[in-house]
Amino acid sequence: MIGVGDFKAADCAGIGRRSFLKTAAAVPFTLGSTHQVMEAAQAAQQSGRVKSVILLWLWGGPSHIDTFDPKPDAPMEYRGPFGTIPTKTPGMHFTELMPMMAARSDKYTMIRSMVTTSNDHPTAGTIALTGFHENAGPVQPNFGSIIAKDQLSTEALPSFFYVGRGIPRDLPRRIEGYGGGTLGKAYDPFLVRASEHGEVSIPQLDLLKGITPKRIQDRNRLLQQLDTAERRLESAGIDEWHRTHQSAYGLLADPKARQAFDLTQESDKVRSRYGQTTFGQGCLLARRLAEARVPYIQVNWSEYVETFSPNCDFGWDTHIFNFELLKDRHCPILDRAYSALIDDLSDRGMLDDTLLIAMGEFGRTPKISSRAAREHHKDCYFSIWAGGGIEPGRVIGESDAKGEHPITRPITPLQVGTTIAELCGIGARKRAEMKVLDGGSVINELI
């Protein structure tokens, strides 16, 4: 990696900012303009410091004002009922609902200037998870699918996990950008769920009646016996099929491959630190998967955005009882689970090569609605970044006095995905070769 030095710099919009120029990690489109830069890019690709990404997907649109970007000086109809508390980061305040995270703000960096382009949940969900609108040609791959395609999981585990109940959706439809998109179904996420008691269920691995691990072993042994070299076929596609077949076999038949899912191997103390909630236990499962070097784990807060409707599971879409729900349910759960996770990652020395991100698809309207709650707000929200070489303890971006718009350069989901890819060693050249994240740029301020 080549450090080129630090500069005082201005970007195109004329806003001064400290520039980085750690070429390797930060420069997209470095493609071969010079030997030096190419070398640096290659070095970054080889070392790719991030080995696992955990995305805490706060589905439904968490209110930024009531959590991490309070506006205590805004007019009454904006600011809401919650008081603010200082954090460990000088000048940064949260609402009183996030005390544990406030006490750990030296471990992560907060972005307060996120913007997206849709106020519709599934559409904004696709944008948030792929960087692109779902109608702009074929649906683009989820960031996790991109990482999964680039990095095979080291053990016999899938490379891209969804921890949660199902593919995130609202009542009418699911997020189109949930999985492989243009990269193909091969890179769809693998679904696994933890209950609030820490019981893990994996629908695809629930054996059908009549199929047992022993039978799967017998069958596979028979297959190996019959599959002699002279009958074997050769092609890249066949090699890939054999690898896939072997992973599936491992998951179904090899108890070791399933150890990563076994939360009973954690002490009660650890399990209760995360909270006896599905999200809390999901975060613990994510940590175990990251330990098993799964490249990308997305922990879904809920399957549905809605909070109360039948079959729904308390998403962040708080059109009614916003303040009550945040105070009594959502914020305590998130505050606890996030804090436990970041402590755990940090204690285990995993923060260097694990990237932890928390975000939703948009924020909520700063102005309180006639139902005494908040509606969808695409023009300003937050994301939280930790580990993976990100310099912690900072705030990036700033929203206006009412929390309606960023007053600094807005940061987009496409930049989120590009930054994730870059940190995982998928530089601009590789992205271009994979035909993904076209036109995306890295969030330079993070690095």
Place this chain on the structure above:
Amino acid sequence: MSVIKVACVLVWLLGSFVALAEKSQHEEADLPIVPIEVGAPLRIDVSPKTFTFTGPRDRLQLVVTGYYANDEVADLTRATKVTIADGSIAESIERSIILPRKNGTTSATISVGGHQATIDLQILNRQSTEPVSFRYEALPSLSKAGCSGGGCHGAPHGKGEFRLSLWGFDPALDSETLIAEEFGRRVNFIEPEKSLFLAKPRNEVAHEGGLRLRESDLEHQTLVQWIESGCHVDLHQKRCVDIALTPGEGLTLKRPHHTQQLRVEATFEDGTVKDITHLCAYESSDEKVLRISRHGLAVGMGRGEAAVIVRYLEYIESTILTFVEEVPDLEWQTSPPQSYIDEHVYAKLEKFKYLPSELCSDSEFLRRVSLDLTGLLPTPEAVETFLNSDSADKREQLVEDLLASEPFHLYWTQKWGDILKLSARQMGHSGVVKFHRWIRDSVAENQPYDEFAKEILLATGSNLITPTSNFYRSGSDTSDIMESTAQLFLGTRIGCAKCHNHPYEPWTQDNYYGLSAFFNRIETRKTGRKGEVVVWMNDEGDIRHPATDEIVEPWVPGIDQMDLSADTDRRAAFVEWLTADTNPFFAKVEVNRIWSQLMGRGIVEPFDDLRDTNPAANQPLLDALTEDFIAHSFDRKHIIRTIVNSRTYQASSRTNEWNETDTRYFSRYYPRRLSAEQLIDALGDLTAIRESFSSVPPGVRATQLPAPDLAKHDRNKIGDIEFLKVFGMPERQTVCECERGDDSSLGQALELFNGTTLHGMLSDTNNRFHKALSEGRTAKDIVTDLYIRAFSRNPDAQELEISTGYLETAEDKAKALEDLVWAVINRDEFLFQH
């Protein structure tokens, strides 16, 4: 289509070219270049023969070629000594480049390999103060650095609030952007080097695009000079009318020779010729075969062919370079070619020294050709008849039988259904069923392809009476229809040209709207009858060019004036042009598509992306097939028959010592996984428990379904069947057949281990094997039947022994048999077509 959508689509389309664009700027130091072995050429040739420098910044790149015995050629440019007769008039620098010093005439002597050649040089205007041309020097410099590429500032909305026109096609806009926009902050007239638009690509000011320019680069110097001269912009200067590439004809280079210096000349409207080698951007169509340096040096990386693509403003030129090498110990021998197909394929293989695989076995052929033509596995009766026949022409006879069978008609109808996007969502249930029936009849009657296209494109009236008018429901608007038409019948992805000239093809924005004009008057309207839509042609309604707002007349390539009277259906003129024997695209796209459907890979790949910059794996083969197709009045069955009867199609899928690395020139049959539909049908036939589908008559197979989204009101869509979904049945959202994914996924493997479809079939006590067992048939009998059904062959001794042993020693024989069938299904030989 909203503006945003269009923009995004374009970003996407361009995205696929970014990879190409960004690989272009190789430094020679990074490339594995073998020193030139000059040897003893018979003669040398120098390009150009004479040259006149007409501007103060002109340069001349020489290209020196050596000709050897055995018709070998080599580029000797880098091994050449250049001597200028009068060094005060011109000088020669590295890379055999000549620079002017002062006005006058002199000559350059080129010496290499014991030969000499002399060219005359004339230098004019050396002292001229002619400013740097914005259009012809500054903008190309930005292009070369990659700034105005589609992935960078040339994107529809630019990057970082700085937008350039794509590859500089709009100089007026670019001059405004560079000089005046943002209060002129991009240019610094006092200290030109400090201009923001130079400091950024030098990476001295944070630049997301990274380092693109260095001060030592000629492009940088040119841009600085442009600023020094006051950012002079003359939009009315003499126009460049053409560019030419040397070598223009494709060359074959044999190792150790593997490099070729290129030279590019631009001709201006006053007849002036300039050497623009240093101003062009270079790309390779296949970086595995060829890489090209920023100075225009093409470097062969391995055996094969690739196109060199040269870009100067809106001009694109390409040439194909072929790299061959000696393969020691290979004795070339093939069986005699069966037809022109094999002759062309073998010629290409011999050139690259890939020895074709031997002929496949009868069993392999039967299984392969049945799957390709009917989508289904052969029945045991068919296997027995075929394997036992001694007839010399039994393969040909089999092909004839299959081509005349109803499963062939239905399976190839489904292939067309994918391409024509038959879906209930777009066409309604009745629309799909009618259109599907029409295609089936067309395939069954072997309707000539030109008539097929005509009937689709000229459809008018109710979609329930004229089934083909459903085609006009497959897109959201007329641009969509025109783009689909272009991709289907012209093999071009013209969508890029909607907003600007196509970056990789000669299609311009004018062309896009010229083609759209044929379709712009089509109207569709729903009637009161359920599911009915009427399509008709309005007699007015013109399309306007978005840039000029002028009415665009219908236009097709190669014809200056279309004869269109006011009251004719404009589509008729288009279709007449399209289906003419002389049309350069129509027949070629179809034979390439058929080839790709049978061989798993197009001669041009992707098969519907025909352009000079995407060279065919075997151009003579493609040309011969095209000619044959036209000569046989667009007879599709004839082409299918010719291909499947060739030795190339009938080659084994196994590699030999000499063709392991070939993935492109058809030295063997490339195995491919059965499609979702083929697989579910094969499982149904094997177990005798067939999947049934809602909303189609009983007995319809998956490979014969009209559309994936047919549904009864109380049932799910066919395409929602988990098995079909995970194995990649397409949803038919795009005209691209690439929607049919062949990636393997964990979901697929799990589906076979633990999915309800297969498990249901295996555990069903009514299935073929449970029944055979309860009827008391012997293990050997059952296993043999299984192998014949699955692989069209008998089990070998070892297979028989393992299988019968497994069965006989098992406590629960029924379960053991299920296991045995499962193991057969999971073998490569079953899951793949080979």
